[in-house]
Amino acid sequence: MATLIKNAHILTMDDQLTEYECGFLLIEDSQIKMIGEMSKLAVDSESMEVVDAKGGLLLPGFINLHTHLGMIPFRSLGDDTPDRLRRFLFPLEQVMTPELVAASSEYAMAELMLSGTTTFSDMYYFEDVVAKSCEKMKMRGFVGQTIIDMTTCDYRTAAEAIEGCREFINGWQNHELVTPMIAPHATNTNRVEDFKSIVALSLETGAPIMMHVSEMDYELTEIKEAYGFSPVEFLNELGFLDCHLIMAHGILLSDSEIELLSNARGLVSVAHCIGANTKSAKGVAPIKSLLEKGVCVGLGTDGPSSGNTLDMFTQMRMMANFQKTHLRDRSAFPAKEIVKLATYGGAKALGLDGKIGSLEVGKQADITLIETNSVNMFPIFDSYSAIVYSANASNVESTWINGVQVVSNHELVEQNLKTLREGLDSCMVEFREEVSKINKTEADI
């Protein structure tokens, strides 16, 4: 099956940032077969599906490098509450079930696809069901089983979670869309012996690790008091910098920690989650310094309770606004650079830059089409600026993942959003009861 997308302004996001003002792209099976200017188009499109982009912007699908898809039920809950993690998140996570995580993840994947995201990198509980949801939704996912030193909704102990994770990795190795990951919750929420088992498991299986790092003030204090190290020094001592490690946040990194990251022996990257970091008043991560030192950076929304939306447009614009303000430099992080981080940067962080992250012949067809007819999209003097500063999620017209069109004319192709929403709502009965109990307790206080 072949699909020809024609009359598109193509931003390839390749090394030279090649653009085709009025271009075409040919998808055959799951891959990009041809790409170029319309004037060079010489294929017989008789037997193909033809999509007229009508001058819209065609670019690689966005990569959401850090999220928690199972947390849609938490969206808009306790947003302005101090220490929301311990007061709302940890207690409510005890009532999560595989059914609720699956329904939440599928609803979240719909939001990702509808906003032009083609790959996500997740950490949560019951990740085996999230992996199955990827298959159902036809979404590309890096799926990380959480390991934390407490009894959770899916495992009694961290040791049990590590064993469960080993089985999970074995079950999903070499899948076309799913990559299993190990997700220790944070540097201060696991014991040293478990961290050592996690490093060994990653080195043995090649499974990437995702972890919250250098996010909380108290995380730095606790690690310093317990071990005498900063978080990255601690990870280095444990061997994490020899692994494929995706660090979510990295807000409070010192210069010497950035130096350590730049000398990492494995593939180490930072998922910049500016929306979550600034909403929680934690700070602005030193992304300029990280990039100058050659550390790989991608963008993430964090979970829907932190982010709150899962679209990358919001993150790209907030990154521009907050980083420019933080650096007091209007010219810092031009739009082109931010789009690159949201696409190719994420692919590189996942070790998939040879496969996705740019539109090039031979790569997998993970593509988004942004229409330019809506009221907010005129005029366009700079396509990258239009994407970062003018566009929003509702401008995404079509999305392809692995060559399959999953969004067409702003709607899901094979799934029904109303059905997904009703399915999620029906799984939320016990969750809503727990929310009422917490709110009642809060009122009593």
Ligand SMILES: [Zn+2]
């Ligand atoms: Zn997170």
